[in-house]
Amino acid sequence: MLTLLLLLTSAQPLPPNHPAPTGNAPPSADELLGKLDATPGLKERDKTFEIAASLARLYFGAGRYQGAQLYYRQALEKTKVARERYLSLRAQLKGNETAPDCAPSEALQLEAAVALAAKKKGAAAAACLKTALAPAREVEVLLGDAYFLGKDVSSALATWDSALALFDDNHDARYARAAALLDSRGEDVEVLKQVQAELTRVLKDAPAFPKAANAKRLLARTEAAISSGGLLKVGVSREDVQALAPAAPRQPGQAPVLTKEVMEAFQNAPRTPEMDENFKKLVEGAEVSLAGGRFQEALDAYKQVMPFQPDNPRLRAGMAWTMVKLNRQPMADNVWRVAAGSPEAIDALAATLKEKGDGEGARAVLQRLRETVPGYSPKTDVSK
Numbered sequence: 001m002l003t004l005l006l007l008l009t010s011a012q013p014l015p016p017n018h019p020a021p022t023g024n025a026p027p028s029a030d031e032l033l034g035k036l037d038a039t040p041g042l043k044e045r046d047k048t049f050e051i052a053a054s055l056a057r058l059y060f061g062a063g064r065y066q067g068a069q070l071y072y073r074q075a076l077e078k079t080k081v082a083r084e085r086y087l088s089l090r091a092q093l094k095g096n097e098t099a100p101d102c103a104p105s106e107a108l109q110l111e112a113a114v115a116l117a118a119k120k121k122g123a124a125a126a127a128c129l130k131t132a133l134a135p136a137r138e139v140e141v142l143l144g145d146a147y148f149l150g151k152d153v154s155s156a157l158a159t160w161d162s163a164l165a166l167f168d169d170n171h172d173a174r175y176a177r178a179a180a181l182l183d184s185r186g187e188d189v190e191v192l193k194q195v196q197a198e199l200t201r202v203l204k205d206a207p208a209f210p211k212a213a214n215a216k217r218l219l220a221r222t223e224a225a226i227s228s229g230g231l232l233k234v235g236v237s238r239e240d241v242q243a244l245a246p247a248a249p250r251q252p253g254q255a256p257v258l259t260k261e262v263m264e265a266f267q268n269a270p271r272t273p274e275m276d277e278n279f280k281k282l283v284e285g286a287e288v289s290l291a292g293g294r295f296q297e298a299l300d301a302y303k304q305v306m307p308f309q310p311d312n313p314r315l316r317a318g319m320a321w322t323m324v325k326l327n328r329q330p331m332a333d334n335v336w337r338v339a340a341g342s343p344e345a346i347d348a349l350a351a352t353l354k355e356k357g358d359g360e361g362a363r364a365v366l367q368r369l370r371e372t373v374p375g376y377s378p379k380t381d382v383s384k
Contacts, residue, residue, distance in 0.1 A: 033062055035304065040274055043070060049078040053139050060142060065150035072143035079136045082114050083166060086129035093123055133166065141172045148176070153184045171206045174198050175215055182222060186231030195222045279305045286318055287349070291356035295325045313345035321349060321365055336372065343369060343376040351380040 036042060036055070047055070056071035114129070140163035147156035157180060163173035178198040185191040199219040202209060209215065225231040286301035302319040309315055320339035323332035339346060346369045354362035363382045370378070 033059065033064065033067075035308070047071075047074055047078075049075050049135065052078065053135070056139075056142070056146075060146055063149075065146045068146040069143060069150065072139055072146060075139050076136060076143065079133055082129050082132055083136070085114060086126060086133060087166070089122070089126040089129065093126060137163070137167055137170050138172070140166070141170065141176060144173065144176055148180055153180055156180055169205065171202050171209050172211075175202050175209070175211055178202070178215075179218060182218060182231065186225060189226060189229060192222055192226045192231070196226060275308075279309060283312075283315055283318065286322070287352050288356060290318060290322055290325075291353050291358040291361065293358075295322050298322045299326065313339070313342035314348065316342065317345040317349040320346075321361075324368070336368070340369070340372045343373045344379075347376075347378045347380050350378065350382065354380065354382055 036058075052071045052075035056068045056075060059065075059067035059071060114132075118125070140159060144156045144159035144163065147153075147159055157177060160173045160177040160180070163170050164177070167173075175198075178195045181191055181198075182195050196219065199215050199222065202215050203212060203219065206212070221231070282301045282305050286298040289295070289298035289301065299319065299322045302315060302322060305312070305315055306319065316335070316339040320332070320336040323335055326332070346365060350362040350365040350369070353359075353365060359382060362380065366378050366380060366382055369376065
């Protein structure tokens with residue numbers, strides 16, 4: 001569950017009867033990325049395809065193209081064995097891939113699909129691998145986009161070529177490749193003819209393609225450029241063409257759209273013992289600040305841990321009480337309800353506050369807990 005993170009970022013609707021939080025801006029993407037940048041060994045550590053791809057999308061959305069390139073490459077590296085096996089089988093089949101697709105349960109993971117393909121023959125094996133490789137379609141296109149937006153056109157073109165070698169019907173890759181060629185080599189008539197052929201094929205094979213309108217505009221400009229002997233000779237500026245190329249996302253510094261996928265990238269980011277120890281120290285320090293009445297200081301510490309451990313009951317309890325003390329309504333009530341799902345953690349918070357000299361705070365925490373979860377019997381004795 002990502003309930004606490006969802007509440008604090010307002011990224012998803014709240015459960016029924018929960019008023020929407022107001023007046024608290026979500027953290028900026030740059031703040032979130034700063035936490036990832038500071039994670040020891042994150043770049044080098046092994047990751048699943050899903051985690052690497054999610055991290056890449058986060059960096060891409062922030063305009064951090066080198067970071068996006070790194071994590072997209074890591075994601076695609078996870079497809080290498082399945083990819084090589086699939087291409088080999090496809091070559092043997094010579095395009096005769098008539099076997100039905102694998103059932104979803106048979107190809108949830110690339111490794112499982114490779115193992116399954118080893119037990120099957122011919123088209124059946126190829127079908128399993130093709131099903132498992134489906135997520136690579138978009139990721140490889142986005143890697144090409146990241147290269148293009150990072151001003152590395154040659155790597156972008158090579159990446160889109162690779163995407164088309166895997167799936168010839170990858171219309172996004174074909175369109176992106178054509179747009180990049182038109183932008184970078186629009187004065188070469190032979191290249192313009194390639195672009196014309198590619199765009200014509202996209203519009204023929206996929207008339208409902210989401211970028212069909214742009215493809216038609218590019219095709220018209222390409223045909224005019226061919227007739228005139230070059231793009232600039234028809235009065236079309238490079239800026240006009242670039243406007244139709246892969247669009248850059250938001251400007252760095254703007255608040256991101258914190259989707260569930262993005263938040264899971266934080267929650268599932270590979271951990272190190274040093275990282276977990278640092279989180280523990282931050283939570284302990286927040287509790288010291290909370291007992292001392294330094295509520296904003298406590299909240300700042302909790303927020304450093306929250307993107308990575310949104311389901312930590314101890315963190316939930318402390319952050320909930322901190323927001324209550326800061327009177328961050330109505331969000332404080334929402335977060336408290338989430339924390340009350342683990343009443344023993346709130347009970348433990350009361351014990352911590354009492355131990356650190358905040359007896360009044362401990363009694364107030366338990367009083368609110370009793371009102372919120374009347375069926376729970378606190379273990380902490382605050383009578384003395």
